[in-house]
Amino acid sequence: MDNPLLMEFTGIYQTAPFSKIKNEHYKPAFEKAIEMAKAEIDAIVENTEEPNFQNTIEALDFSGEKLDRISSIFFNLNSAETNDEIQKIAQEVSPMLSDFSNDIRLNKALFKKVKTVFDKQNEYFLTTEQKTLLDKKYKGFTRNGANLNEVDQQKLREIDKKLAQLSLKFGENVLAENNAYELQITDENRLKGLPDGALEAAKLLAEERKKDGWIFTLDIPSYLPFMTYAEDRSLREILAKEYGKRGFQQNNFDNQKIVLDIVNLRNERAKLLGYPTHAHFVLEERMAEKPQKVIDFLEDLLKKAKPAAVKEFEQLKELASKDQIEALQKWDSSYYSEKLKKQLFDLDEEQLKPYFKLENTIQGVFEISNRLYNLTFEEVQDIDKYHEDVKTYLVKKNGEVLSVLYADFFPRKGKRNGAWMTSYKSQWKKDGVNSRPHISIVCNFTKPTKTKPSLLTFNEVTTLFHEFGHALHGMLANTTYPSLSGTSVYWDFVELPSQVFENWCYEEDALNLFAKHYETGELIPFELIEKIKNSSNFLEGLATVRQISFGLLDMAWHAKDLSAIKDVKSYEELIFEQTKFYPDVPENCMSTAFSHIFQGGYSSGYYSYKWAEVLDADAFEAFKEKGIFDKETARKFEEFVLSQGGTDKPMTLYKKFRGKEPDAKALLKRAGLLQN
Structure with a gap:
């Protein structure tokens, strides 16, 4: 059988x-590519x-290129265009890949050679990038069992295999729960308050499913407008309860045992490697360095944000009391937040949507990227796609192709919720050739209807800018080695390019x-721009506390020995106590659908969103000082941050761009949390 994955x-x-x-090509391709690697x-x-x-070291970094490409194709599609068969294959190939990784990391002869080079590094006159790669490769062995005895190495293999399968199963369960639920409404009177666009989309979905009335789902473009505008509180x-109980329903898709198994296995793995906890292991390779530093950072931010959050919550309660609501619940949050925003700023999200047609917003992102980094984007039709919704572009700089860009914007059955950037091919330099990357952004935006194009909420606009900031990090990569390229940076630095790019959304x-x-x-209109700017800090206290609560929950799962914990829900409630404003909902659980930390790569790293906000607020101050399209500031940001990937320590790169360490006051000032 000719296998396209194995051909050039x-x-x-x-x-x-x-x-x-x-689908039948994947497993044989993995087997052959592992053999080649x-x-x-x-x-x-x-x-x-x-x-x-x-x-x-260099030979090691360039090895396994075919396996890397097959893996990126397969696992990206498992997120963006999956089905039962792909999920089954994922469960089969994940242990194979885990075994292969361990075959390398536990290869004594290979480690001996790496250690020889590491010990003699001063003899080689290495560049900073080469020193960083050497350090990364050496730690890749020592941090993953190279110094363990054979019995413990075998234990490590078993743990890694189980973790790979559990993580996949966790994500499959959340997706299954998401897809399984629909709210069908046939009485139009119960849909009061909902905007025309949301109603039309729900009607269209009902027609597609050959059902009467209107259908709402747990996909964000359907769920969020309903929670924001539907007057029917019941x-x-x-x-809200259906959304909150994903993975927490005592059924075949229940994630409670999986959560406990994952955290205990991660902890067992860390101890095997000589670390007190999984968080200690992870944070050794982060800017934050230690769990206590993360906890101190989050708790300090909580102290500054909580007084504002308390005032904001009182405002919401007061507004809800006019509707005879005595106790504000989680399902009231978006609804009364939107009402309060309209009252305070005379700003309604629906007023903004007509100005943010998806196609126009994409062109805006392209134009801003052009003004900052001299990039041009040409949509092309002759690049193969994995779904008809996907758009493909050639990205050029000074006339030369810099990157291929895939853009996938709308929800569908085989696609997980949320938004992310990924790559199908890294950038590297070899044999005099600068091999360029293939970058992808994946979102779940409101789909066009029969009468309206895709009109974005302002939140969706900032999401697009966020993911495109990550894409710029990938597209502008200019390193020698694939494992240091693009977004291959410390996890608490990776959000800087994405979050800093969001700032342009608020600038006239x-x-x-x-x-x-x-x-x-x-x-x-100028007055709408002013309202956007004036409302940019709206409920910032509550939003900050919410993000802190997720960061603290992540650390609570990973910075302690939890072998004695038997109940996911009660442990989670305990952790949320200091950040809680709304009453607990007994049938809901956050952890069982917390994909960032149990399926994605954010375990012990969720704090990085707030950490990177300190960096991004300070970095954008540099742009504002000279003008938001200042070429010299953009050149420095590209030269020292975007193009450098993980070739040097993040703070070193940041200081080269900014001339100093970031000032946390920039974030507090922007968020309106700075106490005078």
Whole structure:
């Protein structure tokens, strides 16, 4: 059988041949690619020359290229275009990949060569990037069991295999629960308050499913407008509870045992490697360094944010009391927040949506990227896609192709909730060639209807800018080694490019480039821009406390020995006590759907969103000092941050850009939390 995954990719710029790939190709491709990668490792080990940087460290970093590409295609599609068969294959190949990783990390002969180079590094006159790679490769062994005895190495293998499968199962369960629920409403009177766009989308979904009335789901473009505008409180309660109990229903998709198994296995793994907890293990390779530093950071921020949050909550309670609501519940949060915003700023999210047609907003992102970094974006039709919704672009700088960009914007059954950036191919330099990356952004925005194009909420606009900031980090990568390229940086630094790019959403000069009424072409009125800016800190105290609560929950799961914990819900309640404003909902649980830390790569790292906000607020101050499109500031940000990937310590790179360490006051000032 000809397997397209194992052939040379001959598409434009060697892009993936999605249309030729069938599910039956994956497992044989993984098996063959692992065999090829093992042969490359054997060649390094069997090389009779004295180990040096080139024949050991460099060779190791460039090994397994075919396996990396197959893995990126398969696991990206498992998030964006999955089905039962792909999920079954994922459960089969994950242990194979875990075994392969451990075969490398626990290869004594290979580690001996790496250690020889590490011990002699002063003899090689290495560049900063080479020193960083050497350190990363050496730690990749020592932090993953190279110094363990054979019995403990076998234990490590078993743990890694189980963790890979549990993490996949966790994500599959959340997706299954998400897809399984629909709220069908046939009485139009119960839909009071909902905007026309939300009603039309719900009607269209009902028609697609050959049902009467209107259908609402747990997908964010359906769920959020309902929670924000539906006047029927009992329906908001139903939908909120359904969303909150994903993975917590004592059924085949229950994640409670999986959560406990994951945290205990992670902790067992850390102890095996000589670390007190999983968080200690993870944070050794982060800017924060230690769990206590993270906890202190979050608790200090909580002290500053909580007084504002208390005042804001009182405002919401007062507003709700006019509707005879004595106790504000979680399903009242978005509804009364939107009412309060309208009352305080005369700003309604629905007023803004006509000015944020998806296509215009994309062009705005492109134009801002052009003004800052001289990038141009050309939509092309001859790049193979994995779904008809996907758009493909060639990204150029000074006329030369810099990257391929895939953009996938709308929800569908085989796609998980949320938004993310990923890559199908890394950037690297080899044999005089700068091999360029293939980057993808995936979102779940409001779909077009029969009468309206896709009109974004302002929150969706900031989401697009956020993911595009990550994409810029990938597209502008200019490093030698693939494992240091693009977003391959410390986890608490990776959110800087994404979060700093969101700032342009609030600037008049930027909004005037793309915020045009989808029917009239009229630019967004100045008074609406002022309202956006004035409301940018709206309920910032509550929003900050909410993010802190997730960060503290993450640390609570990973910075302690939890082998005695038997009940996920009661432990979670205990952790939320200091950040809680709304009464607990007994049938809901956050942890059982907390995909960031149990499926994604954010375990012991959720704090990084707030950590990076300190960096991004300070970084944007640099742009504001000279003008938001200042070429020199943008050049420095590209040169010292975006293009450098993980070639040096994050703070070193940041200081090269900014000339100093970040000032936390910039974040507090922007968030309106600075006490005078």
